Amino acid sequence: MAKSSKKLTPRLRKLSVYLYIPNIIGYARVLLNCYAFGVCFSNKWLFSVLYFISFVCDAIDGWCARKFNQVSTFGAVLDMVTDRISTASLLAILSQVYRPGLVFVSLLALDIGSHWLQMYSTFLTGKTSHKDVKDSTNWLFKAYYGNRIFMGYCCVACEVLYLILFLIVDTQSESLVDVVGSSLQQGSLLSILVALSLFGWAIKQVVNVIQMKTAADVCVHYDIEKKQKP
Amino acid sequence: MANVKKTAPRLRKLSVYLYIPNIIGYVRVLLNCIAFYLCFSDKRVFSVLYFISFVCDAIDGWCARKFNQVSTFGAVLDMVTDRISTACLLVILSQVYRPGLVFVSLLALDIGSHWLQMYRKVLLSLGNMPTTLDLCCSTFLTGKTNHKDVKDSTNWLFKAYYGNRMFMGYCCVACEVLYLILFLIAGKQSESLVDVVASTVRQGSPLSFLVALSLFGWAIKQTINVIQMKTAADVCVLYDIEKKQKP
Numbered sequence: 405m406a407k408s409s410k411k412l413t414p415r416l417r418k419l420s421v422y423l424y425i426p427n428i429i430g431y432a433r434v435l436l437n438c439y440a441f442g443v444c445f446s447n448k449w450l451f452s453v454l455y456f457i458s459f460v461c462d463a464i465d466g467w468c469a470r471k472f473n474q475v476s477t478f479g480a481v482l483d484m485v486t487d488r489i490s491t492a493s494l495l496a497i498l499s500q501v502y503r504p505g506l507v508f509v510s511l512l513a514l515d516i517g518s519h520w521l522q523m524y525s526t527f528l529t530g531k532t533s534h535k536d537v538k539d540s541t542n543w544l545f546k547a548y549y550g551n552r553i554f555m556g557y558c559c560v561a562c563e564v565l566y567l568i569l570f571l572i573v574d575t576q577s578e579s580l581v582d583v584v585g586s587s588l589q590q591g592s593l594l595s596i597l598v599a600l601s602l603f604g605w606a607i608k609q610v611v612n613v614i615q616m617k618t619a620a621d622v623c624v625h626y627d628i629e630k631k632q633k634p
Numbered sequence: 635m636a637n638v639k640k641t642a643p644r645l646r647k648l649s650v651y652l653y654i655p656n657i658i659g660y661v662r663v664l665l666n667c668i669a670f671y672l673c674f675s676d677k678r679v680f681s682v683l684y685f686i687s688f689v690c691d692a693i694d695g696w697c698a699r700k701f702n703q704v705s706t707f708g709a710v711l712d713m714v715t716d717r718i719s720t721a722c723l724l725v726i727l728s729q730v731y732r733p734g735l736v737f738v739s740l741l742a743l744d745i746g747s748h749w750l751q752m753y754r755k756v757l758l759s760l761g762n763m764p765t766t767l768d769l770c771c772s773t774f775l776t777g778k779t780n781h782k783d784v785k786d787s788t789n790w791l792f793k794a795y796y797g798n799r800m801f802m803g804y805c806c807v808a809c810e811v812l813y814l815i816l817f818l819i820a821g822k823q824s825e826s827l828v829d830v831v832a833s834t835v836r837q838g839s840p841l842s843f844l845v846a847l848s849l850f851g852w853a854i855k856q857t858i859n860v861i862q863m864k865t866a867a868d869v870c871v872l873y874d875i876e877k878k879q880k881p
Contacts, residue, residue, distance in 0.1 A: 414875070417875050418872065418875065421871045421874060421875070441738065442735070476874050477753075478867055481749075481870050484749070485745070485746050488745055489742040489745055489746055492721065492741060492745060493738050495725075496728055496737075496741065500729050512718075512722070512725065513718045513721070516717060516718055517714050517718055520713070520752075521710060524710050527756045528706070620651075620707055621647065623707035624650045624707045625647070627650060628643070628650070
């Protein structure tokens, strides 16, 4: 009796974490993204809607996790990995439809590099999330991380900018500068949206670069501290 | 006396940034930047630079151990450079082949599995989970060698892969070689991936042989990537469960 119930419980407990509500939302996000990228060339608007819904679910599953007390490490990792892969895939698509494509390849490199380094430094300093950083000397860093709404604006701005860029491009590979320039010059609602997004995007990329330097310092500091306390 | 205390931390920090293996790491980054800048105008130079960077990857690990200059920063720099260079090459391939989404999917799998693997390493070093998984893990982030000490008992392919360093090295090199070959043999227009690979293999030339060998190692590596994601996800879940049991 005791032996069989001891065997069952770990597996059931493991299964129950995989079936947490926020994690199921996470699986839905993955499916949405797979389907979205499957149709991205044949139906741009459907792709954008699905991609945006997935982005909204990103906020929802965090809220659900706290509300239902179903916060899990697996859920946080699933969230982060889905974010990185969906942004990377969108940047890969953008590098195909715009010239020079290497601009988006560089943005992809910066996104992966900065988040990867940030994650390491989070582990090394024992903080729970890279969004909890508040002790840096850099004013932009403090402004960014000190204000969740501002941070949210910058993150959303990036995704919105990339989506808009994908939606307004024609089938042939177009010059990025020309497309952005003409959309800004229109003076339409789109222009305002693009301008707003560009601003938030720029801040986010600058923060990404600073993050890499700060995180590298944390890695170095970790080794130095470790040597001092054998 | 107080001055010595002030300057020492900054000097020590600078000295880690100037470790020989880390300088090799910076060279790798530069090589990759130049390589990708030239990739469309001069494919061969790109391939040579990319391959040299890949070789430096092995060299800097060896240097770190030989000169006793192993550092967390160096390991992270190594890993990030690897991931970004492979990602960029896959993005380039997605432009020159149809269907491009094949390479976007491989990019997703590469990032996803390595990201989860990193979490696995960290959680194992933080947590206390000897009972449910039969494995051993060496020091956190001492170069690439640590995750290769994992010997998961539940999967034979996993054991075969991680049990044999040369086989593992072959699979990793096979992926990079396959991607480089695919880039080199692609024509100017976007070509069908299946057609290009099939016609190359059918040629019966040394290239066919190389492609076949690379395909085999690549297939094994991708299968391992998928298995790694599942195993790493289990570690994330178990970490929470163990944490709840020991308040």
